[in-house]
Amino acid sequence: MFRILITATLLSLIVSMNAYALGCQxxxxxxxxxxxxxxxxxEHNGELRGASIDLVTQIFSELDIKVVTDGGGPWKRVVQRAKHGKVDMLVGxxxxxxxxxxxxxxxPPITPAAQAIFILKESRFKYHDWSDxxxxxxxxxxGVSFGSEFDEFAKTHLHIERVKTINQNFRKLLRKRIDYxxxxxxxxxxxxxxxxxxxxIKFVRQPFMIIDEYVTFSKLSDCRQHSDYFKERxxxxxxxxxxxxxxxxxxxSW
Structure with a gap:
């Protein structure tokens, strides 16, 4: 009975491990x-492309490691995949x-990115700081984060609705269901x-913040052994x- 239990446990572990990315091994x-x-x-034809993909592909190639991308998807779901070790790396x-x-x-981060407020073309929206x-x-x-400080401010003081796609927000803005x-x-x-x-639509000339975009390793991935090399490159x-x-x-190209 004990031997059967051990065997079943090992099989369970093997199945569990196969559900995760193998890392760089x-x-x-x-x-x-x-x-x-x-x-x-x-996303393009079920795979990711873009500057961040080009960057990490080049660095991994210097380590003789092949890159395989998925098609991304809703950001909240993408982050969860990294959290649970289903992928080795997230970009951006x-x-x-x-x-x-x-x-x-x-x-360091791969690039800073201006975060903007978008409004209707005819809007007279005036902005000086977050309180506006x-x-x-x-x-x-x-799933979008604007950093801990703004996220906390928004949670406490602002009414921000979240949807799956940017096109949904464009339509809501045109129908005046949202202000920005x-x-x-x-x-x-x-x-x-x-x-x-x-x-x-138009955007407010003053960004409400500048935020850095990073390359990250899942803490469940053995690709983390190359983190120092990635920092250097x-x-x-x-x-x-x-x-x-x-x-x-x-x-x-986009």
Whole structure:
């Protein structure tokens, strides 16, 4: 009976392990990220492409490790995959205290990103600081974090609705069901252009914050053994302009 119990336990562990990314031990790193976040990452034919994917693919190739991406998906779900070890790495991640519990953030960040307030073209919305958002109805997408400080401020003082896609928020804004949208400046403009909303909305010239985007390892991944190398190479590639070149290339291709 005891032997049967041990055998069953071992089989259970094997099945459980197979449900997770193997890490870098098989020469492959499994990567995920935002599927609607150009030029850093977006989904194309079931895989992710973008500047952040190009960056980590190049660094992994220097270690003779192959990169496999999934198609991303809703950001909240993507983050959970990394939390539970289903992928080795997430790209284009904003740092907050909750995520630091299960993700290893690689310093330095890969790029700073302006976070903007989007409003209707005819709106006379005036903005000076976060307090000007009080009393209005805002929106963003599910799973998005703007850093611990703003997230806490929003939780306490603001009314912000969250939906699955940016296009849903565009439609809500045009129907005047919300007063503003919070989002990264460049990706939101790109989607507004692609979706036909570009000339119906505008953005407040003053960003409500500048936030850093990071590459992260799942703390359940053995790819973390390469974190020091990633820190060194990301520092070099952001300093010498290589990352800016990748961003420009993917901006033009998207």
């Amino acid at each position: 098989d020469g492959t790193a499994y990567i995920s990220g935002g599927s609607t976040y150009p030029p850093l990452s977006w 991640v904003r740092r907050n205290s909750e995520r630091e519990q299960f993700l290893e953030f690689i310093d 958002l009080k009393g209005k109805v805002g929106a963003t997408t599910l 949208i919070l989002g990264p400046l460049l990706p939101t403009l790109l989607y507004a252009e692609k979706s036909g909303y570009r000339y119906k 990301i520092a070099e590639m952001t300093a010498d302009g290589s990352m800016d070149e990748l961003l420009e290339k993917q901006y033009l």
